[in-house]
Amino acid sequence: MMVNRTEVLEEIRGMMRRGATPVSLLRMVIARHHPENVTGWELMNYLTEAFALPLDKASLVHGWKSNGSGELSDARVNVLLLPAILRTAGAWDADARETGEVGRWYPPLLEPPAASVLERDSHFGISENGWNQLAESDRQTFRAMGEWSKQMLIAAESLAALAEHLQRRIAELEVGPQT
Secondary structure: EEEEEEEHHHHHHHHHHHHOOHHHHHHHHHHHOOHHHOOOOHHHHHHHHHHOHHHHHHHHHHHHHOOOOEEHHHHHHHHHHHHHHOOOOOHHOOOHHHHHHOOOOHHHHHHOOOOHHHHHOOOOOOOHHHHHOOOOHHHHHHHHHHHHHHHHHHHHHHHHHHHHHHHHHHHHHHHHHHH
């Protein structure tokens, strides 16, 4: 059976718009081909073409195997690829805006995070005088803690958006689509 690459690319973009995980996209690509013929290179090519991923991100699939024997677990691949795919949404999701396709779950993740609050106070609540009296190593520690806090806030916001999506999806499955 000949695989229509364009159809597969459209299908994995649509799956992502509806909230599929990166691993479920990879499994769908494998299912559309003869599984023994799908290499890490082929999966990487699908990711770069479908989502405009940089090669360093797409190449992560070389450490994953659909049977679980790879260096990277399904969860780790999802954690590593999902943010990269969402960062490039402006490139691969333009057609959804044109067609008015609904069901996209990720727009809240693309908005500027509340973590930007941390960037407003470069001295982390310490007065200018107090900040200047700190040793450079202490200032570096504060900056590192601030960066870590910002990453944790971004992760929490992402998880909250995903949880909200899952709650809506569960409600749809239990009572049918909401109109």
